[in-house]
Amino acid sequence: MPWVIAGDFNEPLINEDKFGGRAVSVSRSLLFKECLDKCNMIDIGFLRPRFTWTNRREVQALIKERFDRYFVNPSWVLMYPEAKVTHLTRCHSDHCPVFVGDVVEMPCWINGIQRALALKPSTFLVNLENELLKELDVVLNQEEELWALKSRVNWMIQDDRNTSVYHVSTLVKRKRNKIMAIKDAVGDWIHEEDDIKFFIRSGFNKIYLPSLSCVPKTDPTKSSWQPKLTEVERECHDPNPWNMNSDA
Incomplete structure (x- = not known):
């Protein structure tokens, strides 16, 4: 029977699984290994940054330690030979998410910094990681507020930061707003999408086209209205106001 044991074991197995602090306890790591051997469990390795936990202090x-692991037995490996364990980008927690399955894409900028920190920590990398995590937090909050607005959920009252709730709520609302069927003038239901569109378009044409057809079409160049000048305006525009009769 295939078995998987996964979680935060709070104990590194080898010295390479820890950076900083006290050295790895040999006695505790040996007990850990003996337990795994008795259960016939193996570590299938990992991708991305080595450490899964950090105290988030200055250099x-x-x-940093590798606490979070996946252990599987040989039957599980035979059933899922292509499965891989991936240490995802750590954002809000002191632990990074650990994913088993196909390789997934994560924000390369933060992941790259955390990989570099696992190899050679420095003050510059620690500060840069903190700044990038703050920027990511702002983006995630904006996404959360956007979905809360779309779903019309009062998320400040519910105090639920699960973005999937807003996704589902928005999709449900879209489904409710969609016209699935409509009654015609006789009272019969129309279900086909093209027939519904034609019926609605025809209804608008009956309302607006007759009113537009009542407006007479006239040629603007042949309008009966013509501008006329008053006597005063005509005198003011007379080019020879002092023109006198030649016989005088």
Whole structure:
């Protein structure tokens, strides 16, 4: 029977699984290995940054460890030979998410910084990671507010930060707003989408086209209205106001 044991084991197995702080306890790691051997469990490795936990301190007091793991038995490996364990980008927690399955894409900028920190920590990388995490938090909050607005959910009252709730609520609302069927003038139901469109378009044509057809079409160049000048305006525009009769 295939078995999987996964979680935060709070204990590194080898020295390479820890950076900073006290050295790995040999006695505790041996007990850990003995337990895994008795259960016939194996570590299938991982992708991305080595460490899954950090105390998020400055470089002088920084500690990183690989606590979160997936252990499987041989039957599971035979059933899922292509499965891979991926350490995803750590954002809000001191632990990074651990994913088993096909390789997934994550924000390359943060992931790249965390991979570099696992190899050679520095003050610059620690500060850069903190700045990028703050920027990501702003983007995630904006996405959350957008979906809350779309779904018309009062998320401040519910205090639920699960974005999937807003996704589902928005999709449900779209489904409710969609016209699935409509009655015609006789009272029969129309279900086909093209027939519904034709019926609605015809209704608008009956309302608006007759009123437009009542407006007479006239040629603007042949309008009966012509501008006329008053006597005063005509005198003011007379080019020879002092023109006198030649016989005088």
